Amino acid sequence: MTGRVVWMHGxxxxxxxxxxxxxxxxxxxxxxDRPFLRGTPVAFPRLAFMxxxxxxxxxxxxGLTEVRVGGVAEELAAFAARHAATELHVTRNFTxxxxxxxDDLRAACPEVRVVIHExxxxxxxxxxxxxxxxxxxxxxREVLHGDAPARGHR
Amino acid sequence: xxxxxxxxxxxxxxxxxxxxxxxxxxxxxxxxxxxRPGGRTEALAALHAWTGAGYANRNFLHGNVSRLSMYLRHxxxxxxxxxxxxRSVMRGRERDEFLRQLAWAEFYRLVLRQEGARVLGNLEDPxxxxxxxxxxxxxxxxxxxxxxxxxAWLRHLMRDGWMHNHERLWFAAYLVHWRGVHWRAxxxxxxxxxxxxxxxxxxxxxxxxxxxxxxxxxxxxxxxxDRYSSGRWCGxxxxxxxxxxxxxxxxxxxxxGRA
Numbered sequence: 001m002t003g004r005v006v007w008m009h010g011x012x013x014x015x016x017x018x019x020x021x022x023x024x025x026x027x028x029x030x031x032x033d034r035p036f037l038r039g040t041p042v043a044f045p046r047l048a049f050m051x052x053x054x055x056x057x058x059x060x061x062x063g064l065t066e067v068r069v070g071g072v073a074e075e076l077a078a079f080a081a082r083h084a085a086t087e088l089h090v091t092r093n094f095t096x097x098x099x100x101x102x103d104d105l106r107a108a109c110p111e112v113r114v115v116i117h118e119x120x121x122x123x124x125x126x127x128x129x130x131x132x133x134x135x136x137x138x139x140x141r142e143v144l145h146g147d148a149p150a151r152g153h154r
Numbered sequence: 155x156x157x158x159x160x161x162x163x164x165x166x167x168x169x170x171x172x173x174x175x176x177x178x179x180x181x182x183x184x185x186x187x188x189x190r191p192g193g194r195t196e197a198l199a200a201l202h203a204w205t206g207a208g209y210a211n212r213n214f215l216h217g218n219v220s221r222l223s224m225y226l227r228h229x230x231x232x233x234x235x236x237x238x239x240x241r242s243v244m245r246g247r248e249r250d251e252f253l254r255q256l257a258w259a260e261f262y263r264l265v266l267r268q269e270g271a272r273v274l275g276n277l278e279d280p281x282x283x284x285x286x287x288x289x290x291x292x293x294x295x296x297x298x299x300x301x302x303x304x305x306a307w308l309r310h311l312m313r314d315g316w317m318h319n320h321e322r323l324w325f326a327a328y329l330v331h332w333r334g335v336h337w338r339a340x341x342x343x344x345x346x347x348x349x350x351x352x353x354x355x356x357x358x359x360x361x362x363x364x365x366x367x368x369x370x371x372x373x374x375x376x377x378x379x380d381r382y383s384s385g386r387w388c389g390x391x392x393x394x395x396x397x398x399x400x401x402x403x404x405x406x407x408x409x410x411g412r413a
Contacts, residue, residue: 011352012229014194031157037180041346044174044181045315049192049349051164051173053228056193058162069176070157078157091229094267095353122233122260129268131368135261136254143257144250146241 005029005083007076007090008065009098011119013053015060018117019089027064027083030054031075036097073104080112091117166191188349189314190224197225201236206244209252215318215383220252224316224349226259233260259355266354273357274338281365282409286336290343294329301395303379303387304328315349320382326363327373331408332396337364375404 006019006028013030015021020028032047051067058065068075080088088105092098102114123139141147160176166187174185190196204220211217225231233256240252266273293299297308307321317325322344329340337360344360345351361367376397380388388395399407 010228013192014197014228014230014232016194016232017229032160032177032180034157034180037177041182041342042180043183043312043315043347044170044177044185045183045188046347046349046351047177047181048169048173048186049188049190049224049315050228051169052166052188052192052196053194053230055162055164056195056230060194065162067160067162068157069160069180075157094263094270096271119229120232120234122237122256125260125264129261129265132258132261135264136257139257139260143237143253146238 003085004087004089005076005080005085006063007031007088008054008057009090009093010050011093011095012091013050013057015057017057017091018119019091019115020057020061022117023063023089024061025063026089027066027079027085028057028061029066029068029075029079030057031072032067032069033072033097034070072101073108076101076105077109077112080109085112087113087115089115089117091119093119182346183312189316190221190349192224192228192230192349194230197222197230200225201231201239204239204243206240206248206252209244209248212251213320213382215320215386217318219318221316223259223355227350227352227355262354262358265358273353273361274341276364276366277361278366281368281370284330284334284364286330286334288336288339290329290335290339291333294333294335295343301393302391303383306387311344311347315347317348322359323363323372324374324379326360327371328396330360330364331371331373337361337366371409373401373404373408375399375401 004023004026006023006026008017008020008028008030012020054065054067076088106114123142125135125139129135158176164172170185170187200222204222208218212219222231222236226233226236237253237256240249244252269277294308297305297312299305304325307317307325310317310321326340329335330337341357341360344356358367363372365371374397376388376395379397
């Protein structure tokens with residue numbers, strides 16, 4: 001028993017994903033979100049593309065990698081319980097669904113600590129945003145010359 | 155457990171059948187492999203094959219564009235490693251322009267972080283008196299508008315799960331400005347099919363065209379389509395072309411004058 005599991009989602013289908021990278025031996029799970037897909041048309045090749053991403057992760061990490069179809073929060077709770085995990089690690093994404101799923105999981109499994117890793121960023125920009133042109137003026141040197149802050153810097 | 159387990163090592167020749175059965179009722183269209191294979195290994199191969207040669211012609215449909223967007227969208231590649239690769243293999247203005255495109259992806263992600271679910275509604279009022287209908291017309295959904303260029307863009311979307319950026323812009327302008335359909339219907343169609351479909355790039359690009367996240371609506375005319383498609387459709391087209399007019403004329407027709 002590792003005490004930790006990793007939740008892999010559609011924004012981080014690579015062994016370089018920060019949460020997966022931090023815990024290569026921990027069991028990891030990807031869930032095809034049944035309630036979401038019931039209500040949202042998605043063509044099959046998109047789902048197959050994601051599956052191929054998960055398959056590649058599974059082939060290149062020492063830890064167990066599972067694929068499931070179901071409600072995400074419920075599947076994560078059951079996965080953590082099956083592996084007697086006290087921590088679930090995941091890399092943040094900025095979609096509204098991510099925050100909702102984390103809230104649902106915390107409510108369902110208060111005994112499991114959800115540890116959120118920050119995604120990789122191209123720039124260190126942290127100010128308000130309105131138009132690309134203004135953003136570009138702020139980050140141009142950083143992007144063109146590669147002197148962006150180190151990984152994980154906010 | 156209420157969910158269904160799936161093996162994590164299905165080979166491609168079994169993938170459509172097994173995944174299709176496991177996801178029955180949860181997807182549209184036939185169960186088939188994507189036009190480009192997913193996964194970090196494939197993504198790295200595509201990245202290493204990308205030299206950026208000819209990127210100066212990126213706005214032409216035949217131009218050499220990277221087609222890395224679907225890998226970036228799913229984290230199979232990271233923006234930083236793609237930027238580092240570009241800095242090492244590309245030069246001059248081509249390199250700078252490619253890096254600027256990566257910054258667009260970062261910008262949209264950060265706007266999503268800032269705005270959250272608000273990106274799924276108009277972030278600003280449209281910059282012209284728009285009266286958009288909510289539903290995607292049937293002829294658009296089936297790719298049978300009768301306009302050879304538009305139907306080709308839709309064919310690329312549905313068959314390949316990918317469109318050149320100019321095709322995306324043209325189609326978005328056609329749907330929103332010419333057909334008077336709300337950008338959210340186009341967003342949903344792209345989300346359904348694009349291998350790189352996501353909330354940030356997809357919704358915000360549509361809003362940029364619609365003028366709810368920009369200072370003016372984007373639109374094109376026939377000359378623009380003919381030029382950047384290198385004459386692919388216009389020379390032999392016999393359809394009644396809605397794009398065939400000077401920009402000033404179209405601006406008046408679509409937006410009631412200066413938008």
